[in-house]
Amino acid sequence: MSKLTDVPKRILIGRALRSDRLGETLLPKRIALPVFASDPLSSVAYAPGEVLLVLSIAGVSAYHFSPWIAVAVVVLMFTVVASYRQNVHAYPSGGGDYEVANTNLGPKAGLTVASALLVDYVLTVAVSISSGVENLGSAIHFVVENKVMCAIGIIVLLTLMNLRGVRESGKLFAIPTYVFVAGVFIMIAWGAYRGIVMGDTMHAPTSDFEIKPEHQGLAGFALVFLLLRAFSSGCAALTGVEAISNGVPAFRKPKSKNAATTLALMGGLAVTMFCGIIGLAMATDVKMAENPAKDLLHNGVAVGSEYVQDPVISQVAAAVFGDGTFFFVLLAAATALVLFLAANTAYNGFPLLGSILAQDRYLPRQLHTRGDRLAFSNGIVLLAGAAILLVWIYDADSTRLIQLYIVGVFVSFTLSQIGMVRHWNRHLRTERDPAARRRMIRSRAINTFGAFFTGLVLVVVLATKFTHGAWVALLGMVIFYGTMSAIRKHYDRVSEEIAADEGPSDDSVRPSRVHSIVLVSKVHKPTLRALAFAKLTRSDRLEALSVSVDPAETKALKDEWERRGINVPLKIIDSPYREITRPIIDYVKGLRRESPRDAISIYIPEYVVGHWYEHFLHNQSALRLKGRLLFTPGVMVTSVPYQLQSSELAKERAKKRQEWNAPGAVRRGPVDRVRPKEPNGKR
Numbered sequence: 001m002s003k004l005t006d007v008p009k010r011i012l013i014g015r016a017l018r019s020d021r022l023g024e025t026l027l028p029k030r031i032a033l034p035v036f037a038s039d040p041l042s043s044v045a046y047a048p049g050e051v052l053l054v055l056s057i058a059g060v061s062a063y064h065f066s067p068w069i070a071v072a073v074v075v076l077m078f079t080v081v082a083s084y085r086q087n088v089h090a091y092p093s094g095g096g097d098y099e100v101a102n103t104n105l106g107p108k109a110g111l112t113v114a115s116a117l118l119v120d121y122v123l124t125v126a127v128s129i130s131s132g133v134e135n136l137g138s139a140i141h142f143v144v145e146n147k148v149m150c151a152i153g154i155i156v157l158l159t160l161m162n163l164r165g166v167r168e169s170g171k172l173f174a175i176p177t178y179v180f181v182a183g184v185f186i187m188i189a190w191g192a193y194r195g196i197v198m199g200d201t202m203h204a205p206t207s208d209f210e211i212k213p214e215h216q217g218l219a220g221f222a223l224v225f226l227l228l229r230a231f232s233s234g235c236a237a238l239t240g241v242e243a244i245s246n247g248v249p250a251f252r253k254p255k256s257k258n259a260a261t262t263l264a265l266m267g268g269l270a271v272t273m274f275c276g277i278i279g280l281a282m283a284t285d286v287k288m289a290e291n292p293a294k295d296l297l298h299n300g301v302a303v304g305s306e307y308v309q310d311p312v313i314s315q316v317a318a319a320v321f322g323d324g325t326f327f328f329v330l331l332a333a334a335t336a337l338v339l340f341l342a343a344n345t346a347y348n349g350f351p352l353l354g355s356i357l358a359q360d361r362y363l364p365r366q367l368h369t370r371g372d373r374l375a376f377s378n379g380i381v382l383l384a385g386a387a388i389l390l391v392w393i394y395d396a397d398s399t400r401l402i403q404l405y406i407v408g409v410f411v412s413f414t415l416s417q418i419g420m421v422r423h424w425n426r427h428l429r430t431e432r433d434p435a436a437r438r439r440m441i442r443s444r445a446i447n448t449f450g451a452f453f454t455g456l457v458l459v460v461v462l463a464t465k466f467t468h469g470a471w472v473a474l475l476g477m478v479i480f481y482g483t484m485s486a487i488r489k490h491y492d493r494v495s496e497e498i499a500a501d502e503g504p505s506d507d508s509v510r511p512s513r514v515h516s517i518v519l520v521s522k523v524h525k526p527t528l529r530a531l532a533f534a535k536l537t538r539s540d541r542l543e544a545l546s547v548s549v550d551p552a553e554t555k556a557l558k559d560e561w562e563r564r565g566i567n568v569p570l571k572i573i574d575s576p577y578r579e580i581t582r583p584i585i586d587y588v589k590g591l592r593r594e595s596p597r598d599a600i601s602i603y604i605p606e607y608v609v610g611h612w613y614e615h616f617l618h619n620q621s622a623l624r625l626k627g628r629l630l631f632t633p634g635v636m637v638t639s640v641p642y643q644l645q646s647s648e649l650a651k652e653r654a655k656k657r658q659e660w661n662a663p664g665a666v667r668r669g670p671v672d673r674v675r676p677k678e679p680n681g682k683r
Contacts, residue, residue: 027250027251027252028252028258029251029252029258029261029262029265030174031174032244032247032250032251032258032259032262033174033177033262033265033266034174034176034177034178034341034344035174035247035250035344035345035348036240036243036244036247036250036262036266036345036348036349037240037243037244037262037265037266037269037270037345038177038240038338038341038342038344038345039124039128039239039240039243039342039343039344039345039346040237040238040239040240040241040266040270040345041177041180041181041266041269041270041273041338041342042128042177042180042335042338042339042341042342043236043237043238043239043240043270043342044184044237044270044273044274044277044313045131045135045311045313045335045338045339046127046131046236046311046312046339046398046402047073047233047234047235047236047237047274048066048070048234048274048277048278048281048312048313049288049311049312049313050230050233050234050236050399050402051066051069051070051230051231051233051234051278052066052281052286052288052312053233053288053289053290053399054226054229054230054233054290055226055230056211056213056287056288056289056290056295057213057226057290058213058223058226059211059212059213060210060211060287062226063282064282065227065230066230066278066281066282067278067279067282069227069230069231069234070234070274070275070278070279072231072234073231073234073235073237073238073271073274074271074274074275075453076235076238076453076454076457077237077238077241077267077270077271077274078267078271079446079449079450079453079454080238080241080267080413080450080454081241081263081264081266081267082446082450083413083416083417083420083446083447083449083450083451083454084241084242084244084245084263085260085263085264086420086443086446086447087100087245087416087420088244088245088248088256088259088260088263089256089260090420090423090443091103091245091248092248092249092255092256092259093248093249096117096242096245096247096248096349096353096416097113097117097242097245097412097413097415097416098110098113098114098117098353098356098357098412099356100113100416100419100420100423101113101412101415101416101418101419102360103419103423104418104419104420104422104423104426105415105418105419105422109415109419111362111481111484111485112411112415112477112481113411113412113415113416114353114357114362114480114484115408115476115477115478115480115481115484116407116408116409116411116412116477117242117349117353117408117412118350118353118354118408118480119407119408119473119476119477119480120239120405120406120407120408120409120412120473121346121349121350121353121383122346122350122383122386122387122390122476123390123401123404123405123408123473124239124240124342124343124345124346124405125155125158125343125346125347125383125384125387126387126390126391126394126401127236127398127401127402127405128339128340128342128343128346129151129154129155129158129339129340129343129387129391129396130147130151130391130394130396130397130398130401131311131339131398132154132335132336132337132338132339132340132342133147133150133151133154133336133396134147134311134396134398135311135313135314135332135335135336135339136150136332136333136336137308147395147396148391148392148395148396150396151391151396152388152391152392154340155343155384155387155388155391156384156388158340158341158343158344158347158384159347159380159381159384162344162347162348162380163377163380176334176337176338176341177338177341179330179334179338180331180334180335180337180338181269181273183327183330183331183334183335184273184276184277184313184331185272185273185276186327187276187280187316187317187320187321187327187331188272188273188276188277188279188280190320190321191276191280191283191284191316191319191320194320195283202280202283202284202319202320203284203285203319204281204284204285204286204287204315204316204318204319205310205315205318205319205323206285206286206287206288206296206315207284207285207286207287207319208298209287209296209297209298209303210287210296210297210298210300211287211289211295211296211297212289212294212295212296212297212302213295225463225464228460228463228464229464229465231457231460232406232457232460232461232464232465233402234274235406235409235410235457235461236402236405236406237270237271237274238406238409238413239405239406239409240342240345240346240349241263241266241267241409242349242409242412242413242416243345243346243348243349244259244262244263244266245259245263247259247348247349247352249352250348250352277312277313277316280316280319280320281312281315281316284315284316284319284320286312286315286316286319288309288312289309290399292307292309293305293307296309311335313331313335314332314335317331317332343387346383346387347380347383350379350380350382350383351367351376351377351378351379351380351383352376352379354367354376354378354379354382355367355368355376355379357484360488361487361488361491361492362484362485362487362488363484363487364487366378367379367382400469403465403468403469403470404469404470404472404473405473406461406465407458407461407462407465407470407473407474407477408473408477410454410457410458410461411458411477413450413454413457413458414451414454414455414458417447417448417450417451417454418451418455420443420444420447420450420451421444421447421448421451424440424441424443424444424447425444427440428440428441428444511597511598511599511634512595512597512598513540513541513595513597513598513599514537514539514540514541514598514599514600514601515539515540515541515543515591515595515598515599515600515601516534516537516539516541516542516543516600516601516602516603517542517543517544517545517588517600517601517602517603518530518531518534518542518543518544518545518568518602518603518605519544519545519546519584519602519603519604519605519625520544520545520546520557520570521546521557522553522556522557522560523557523560523561523564523566525642526605526606526607526640526642527605529605529640529642530603530604530605530640531544531566531568533603533638533640534568534601534603535568537601539601542568542569543568543569543570543571544561544566544568544569544570544571545570545571545573545584545587546570546571546572546573547572547573547575547579547580547583547584548572548573548574548575549575549578549579549580554572557570558570558572573587580621580625581621581624581625581628584625585625585628585629585632588600588602588629588632588635589632592632592633592634592635596634598634599634599635599636600634600635600636601635601636601638602629602635602636602637602638603638603640604622604625604626604637604638604639604640605640605642606622606639606640606641606642607641607642607644608641608642608643608644608647609644609646609647610644610645610646610647610648611646614644614646622639626639
């Protein structure tokens, strides 16, 4: 890579890291929490609002069901966390749900889980960024007026941060995440103190509004369906929980224990914040509507299309701290920032899962390799591209995007827990130690309940969200499943086709003869070099081949050939239609038909140029010809390079680049120097 492009790359993502520095990128729990749990922690900024939005269909009277929905979400959260704590101990290699399902339920179940997770990771980025833009837009109108471009810009920025590496990006994300968590807890504590101890009456900005119900007086099955739909929307708080089980290899040792501890801490923080915000929303009389322009009434009049509906957390903060106060602004900024950074859960989960799938030959092999900063760069870029496409299609509208959400999560939850039940059953058949059997039976009971509960929620989510957009997520899963199946079949077919036979085969048998052909256009230095090299290979038969498209040039070539006394037969092929590639291909195929056991070696003189634009001026015929010859069995193609003067200049430039030191390289010292250990054993 030229110095011109290398300098910006190093500025953006930092200097390249050696492979033996991978251990230095492992995460302690205090960094792993914001890296892997920022998604479920930040989802409390929009999950309570989604519950109230759905309940508003039946009017304000349905809001009194929200605490019970919150309790159901809490039970589900603790169930999932307890279940995944078993996963990280049993499967610490980082495959997560995919590895569990693939090992215990078979490749089809594993591929289904992988498809669900890949779709959900893309949606995590799109939903988090869109919701963050909407939160930021409540304070900065320019953002909400240009939210699609702002969302795309933030995705690009987040992509660059992750290309710098997991550990480095984790440090950047830790502070906003902890500020957000602290801000929410302060808001809950201060709101509870004001309401319970001081007896203050707090009012949200929408407390004076009225809701025009779309369906008033719902009862029976209709009410149950509405509550189930509200519950499924609240389940958005569980998104990203599985990322910790997928990211166990990124933790410091003991990996499984640290991952399980992080899971428990994440679950406790998330449910506390979720319940606290729901409680304060009820206490401050927050009003939300799916169509606020028509369904929100102020003094009996619809608020109109110019009204911007602020998220629940912003309204609660305005009621507790006061609109425009320091803590209100701090929490609003932290909420917007942590929602942007919540996408980092997907930026860690998607590339890692993509690498595992590539290793299993379900995705292109390029996704398996690490980039300059020891991150899976290709997976990061692929995730960013897919998320940008979704944001653009859905106009960065989190309410529309969230309808596509969580389907994939509960598909992976359910299949993973079923797989864990089979895992414990298999081990219980061989385990004889009573203490170990008791632990396994307890773990199996937890996973069994988790499989039942998440399976039930999956049915609810599909039933209540299918027509509202969940079908798009299912379609995405089907597309991923079909694509990965096709890629695996291709790799398997190629692997089977190129596998070496145990005994002698046509590929290992020596050809009867080698017929060498040097392609000639005119007699010049590249041609003479190709002829000299071809003679050195000692072929059974050697000839020069030229295509006649201009009689005068062909006559000049023959005369020069005879004048120089070149002792290689020159064969001229007439081309009345002035084609070059087809006559050569036809001639070679004719030789193959005459002597199928002969190998044909073709030497093509080529120029080596030093500037990118010179490639358009040279070697085009050679490239087309090589492309066609690749599909001709028994034909070997050899390029004989001839370096032009511009290539020598390029060589000098390359030498100077090798001697160039990147900014700070002199201070850091040579990159291959082993860093000395500190007295405490840390590097």
